Amino acid sequence: MKSAPFEHHEPTTVDEAVSLLESLDDPTILAGGQSLVPMLRFRLANPDVVVDINGIDSLDYLREEDGHLRVGALARHADVAESDVIDEKYGSFADAAPLVADPQIRNRGTVVGSVAQADPKGDWGSVLLAHEGEVVARGPDGERAIPAEEFFLLPYDTTLGEDELITEVRVPTPSPNEGSAYHKLKRKTGDYAMAGVGVRLTFNDDGTIESAGIGMTAVDITNARATDAEEHLEGERPSPDLFAAAGELAAEQSNPESDEHGGADYKARMVDVLTQRALGDAAERAGTVTVKRRVTQ
Amino acid sequence: MTDEREITLTVNGTEHTVEVEPRRLLVHAIREDLDLTGTHIGCDTGNCGACTVLKDGEPIKSCLMFAAQADGAEILTVEGMEDLPEADGIHPLQEGFREEHGLQCGYCTPGMLMSGKALLDEDPDPDEETIRDAISGNLCRCTGYQNIVRSIEYAADELADRAAADGGAVTADGGASASPEGGHEPPAVGGDADTFCGREDCCGGPSEADPFDREALLDDAEGGNGDAAVDSTDTAVDADDRGDSV
Amino acid sequence: MSSEPDTPDAETEYQHDEDGGPDPEKHCGHGRGGMGEEVTRKEDKRFITGRGNYVDDIKKPGMLHCEIVRSPHAHARIENIDGSRAEAMDDVVAVLTADDLLEHDLATMPTLMDDTQDVLVNEKVKFQSQEVAAVIATDRYTAKDGAQKVEVEYDVLDPVVDAAEALEEDAPLVRDELDDQEDNHIFDWDTGDKEATEAVFDEADVTVEEDMLYQRLHPAPIETCGAVADWDPGMDKMTVHMTSQAPHAHRTLFSQVSGIPEHKVRIVSPDVGGGFGNKVPIYPGYVVAAAASYVLEQPVKWIEERSENIQTTGFARDYDMTGELAATEDGMIEGVKVDVLANHGAYNAAAQPSKFPAGFFNIFTGSYDIEAAYGSLTAAFTNTAPGGVAYRCSFRVTEAVYLIERMVKVLADELEMDPAEIRRKNFIPSDAFPYESATGWNYDSGDYEKALDKALEMADYEHYREEQQRRIAEDADKLIGIGISSFTEVVGAGPGKQCDIAGIEMFDSADLRVNPTGNAVLRVGVQTQGQGHETTFAQIVAEELGMDVDNISVEHGDTDTEPYGLGTYGSRSTPVAGAAAAVAARKVRDKAKSIAANELEAAEEDIEWDRESGEFHVAGAPDRSITITEIAAGAYMNHPGDEEPGLEAVNYYDPPEMTYPFGSYIVIVEVDRETGEVEFEKFVAVDDCGNRINPMIIEGQIHGGLAQGIGTAMLEKVTYDDNGNVTGGDFMNYLLPTANEIPNFETGHTVTPSPHHPIGAKGVGESPTVGSPPAIVNAVVDAMSHAGVSHVEMPMTPDVVWETLDDVGLSHQPAHNVEFDLGDDAEPADD
Known part of the structure; x- marks a missing residue:
């Protein structure tokens, strides 16, 4: 498979990139390229102009700063998987990163690129939704932060402007009473999710849930929030029954379609299962509960 | 800018300058422009990994990257393995x-x-x-x-x-x-595994006539790869420069 | 030449120890790399250093590239093809359509089942991605650009993709160009004694029946198909380097299709990156490349993309089967019936010996002594890619083994018997060989119980049965399932009286020359795609001639230099070409004997061959000895007056019978009741392939085939939507297992030599692909059979398993077995 010809622009600063996006006719942004390059090779995408942002060194970062975890547009999945700060405090990111594709793809593919791609089967959108994160974009009129919830419109379609470049995604730094997790079901390594669920639980000092965030993968036209389940959890004390009820609500709110990754009913049931599992992990990571199995296996 | 542009790839320690179209995949530059055909292509979706090379020390799929994006990079392919410092x-x-x-x-x-x-x-x-x-x-x-x-x-x-x-x-x-x-795990559980020979842990070591002995292979490798230095100390300097040393 | 070779006598020449391994006294310790030694592979050096030479590595001066324009529709009439925009491009050299090929009489090609397939579509597209036109350009990218510019007008027709629907009266007609074809029915076939079988079923205590689909698979070798065709107008010769598992047969077919005399066609199969049956047929791409080279008088390369490979080249299986067993109430199987609906795609292009339209499917009595058997099959055309190749199996044996091994489990569950016991009860007894089955196969040798016993012991069977019961009793979240398959294969096609491909009998060949300096070259008619022939065939010669394996080269894959053979598939290389190599070596040894007599100044009748030392010596005077290496010079420099000079022999081996490798596999799985995910707890494979040439290579073949079996059972399926669009047509959607999905295997073996094979070997490469899918499905079923589950369809992805769990009330919610410990004061810990 061979791409059609295109013009290749390699800006080295965000300003340069933004002005290219503004001046060029229908440009396509190339970051990690792990989804885009196959589309180019199949000629499913035939852009005349490609703006390759890999040379913008200032976007290659992953750090905690100003009350946020900030993931720059050139941070690769592998950077997340290998980060100590992620390992320590961001359970959902630590869970999700090694579940993305395979090692080589994690070395090239970027978190921001995955979010920008807006594939409902992508993992990072759900993590962002669970954490009530933001997508930071730069355009000709300057920078704006788009709440994750307002970012995804349709499969492969977002509220990003045509002349805007995502410079980072960010989530608030967790409080000490917070835990998060991401669970994903897939048929094999390298396959997209049959279903995935990211959760964040923030606890009050009395052990009740202050707030919950739940993002779902591959079960709607975009990554989607399970708001009913979130509301049901708030103010409550964790218990298997509570989490089961939340799982049920998330499943009800999901809207999966039957496809090669499984039937719609199955996916909805798995939203339930994965939500319960992820809630258990998040609660454990927050130091609130210890999950015990009644019998071996 | 659909025209070809000149890029520099340092592959297995040797710097090459090649003219590529922006759309040319790195794997095609490696295989066809540099004639290093050890790197293979097995799919069109980035799933198979036959095209894996190390770019600046990291494994990547060279069919999911344009050659132009590797301008200035250090690439290791299978052909370079014998020259690595740890290769001996x-x-x-x-x-x-x-x-x-x-x-x-x-x-x-x-x-x-x-x-x-x-x-x-x-x-x-x-x-x-x-x-x-x-x-x-x-x-x-x-x-x-x-x-x-x-x-x-x-x-x-x-x-x-x-x-x-x-x-x-x-x-x-x-x-x-x-x-x-x-x-080496013996292939049989039945207890006769240690009767097979040709392995050190099988029946007392390779026979005198063992044709697969490493020294012989090394000699062959040297002969078949004219400029490949076999002395590891000679190659260590090159390899360190490549930034992919241990 | 010299007298007839030694009579093959495996029993006396290759003795075995109690446990069935090669006799160390005979086969180990001489260190020459003969039979039974774990010789590291001679071919490895070039592969581990990047010096392999696969088709796409070939570069010729002036070489052009071919890109094929393919139909986006599954069923459509072509109204017009306009290649002018492509032809106008600077670096596009030619655009070829069926009209161009018609001029050269190359528009169609025969399939292996004597159907006729369009090379480029002449009038009507019959499956998605079918070849419509070809663009030849100076480089790959431009060829692709050109292909995008070829404009094709289609009149889209309703497709039919399902075989049952294809046989309905009002179904769209796939093959309306055939005068006598008024429906989509291709052929009916049956085997066995219908009346006798019905009689057994009528009177049986118990009968069971199960429907099962062996889904459409693709062999999917990691290297796709490709060719570099090079017409030499000076020599009037066509050389085609191509991904071929059968270069000689392909040369004969190429010659027939093109009209170029066979001696002016050279097919070279260089290093091939896996075949598994995919590279047995001829595909349009090869023919187009050759036609383009002929027309343009320049070398033309065609390399298939992965999606093209999966969407258009030979698929495997796609048998929709109903199996039935009749048995006594104590579990003696009396009869087996099977009915199959086979989807053959748009052309009848299955790869079978021509007298076997359903391959060797009638081996479906398996390892069991069953009195009555009857099978029937109907094959249908559909608007899907043509195929039915033997994907790592011997001609539909995989489907047959799946059927019988699944049915035995169904019967065991019906009778509430242990599935190991019911097998033991019904095995063909070891003293009943040679054994003729109810469908007419002559099994050469077997000891099925021994293999099963060994597998049960290795698997710790009783322990897992107890663990299984504990989990059920405690309502645990993960169920244990134990699956068994005690399969018998039929391989080594085959006797010329039974087996031919396109009329050519399925013999194979070896040509062995010992050079004056004492080393040897063996040329064989089969071809390796990773099986290690360069090593194992050298080991056969090393064993027979007492030479060091390092001094023997094996050449294959070039029709200009190798003897004629039918190629590598159906586990036939060792049974057929391996036999040829042994017999050729024995002929050389016979001739060497007369030279030895000359050199040792003794009468020929006094010369004895000592296999142990690999030398001739004079009877009664062991110190007067000479090796064949030493004799070689004499054959060229001091040959006996009554002999021809030289030391060389050829053998074309027509096997007297097939060989019947067998084994028992035991798979233990854990099934997650919350998600339907299946994990392998233990995977035991005991194989018996007769005498073993290289245990290391055998083990490697077993591992690889088991992994493919897991792919089959758990992940792989070529799927179509109702419009005939391939929905599983690339590696994003056709799921090959990675290292994370494959467990460690525990392998074991028994050795029951083939009595009719010169070295007692049977062939092994395909046993694991054939034997493992039913073991895996049986294991997953076994985890749920206490709740009444009798079958789960492949591929058993988590959704399929979970839906089965849920149907019988076995699914669990995470809360089911979980308790939360909230700690002393339910305060969150400081982090």
């Missing part, structure tokens, strides 16, 4: 794949070797699960992976042995010789 003529991974029968048709092998190399650079003593995950972006249709895992374990042990023999830091497992998992 033939790289322990290559030796491992042969000794542990880690290949059959050979098509996925170069990519597997690259993923194995990247893993051992990061983690010199990986457990089986880590190895399996490290090669999970490389499809093999022949081997069932078990012997590839053994091959990488063999290389890890061999590298540890060499480090110990060089008086260098001994690895966590003491640089011991073949671990139970890493060693």
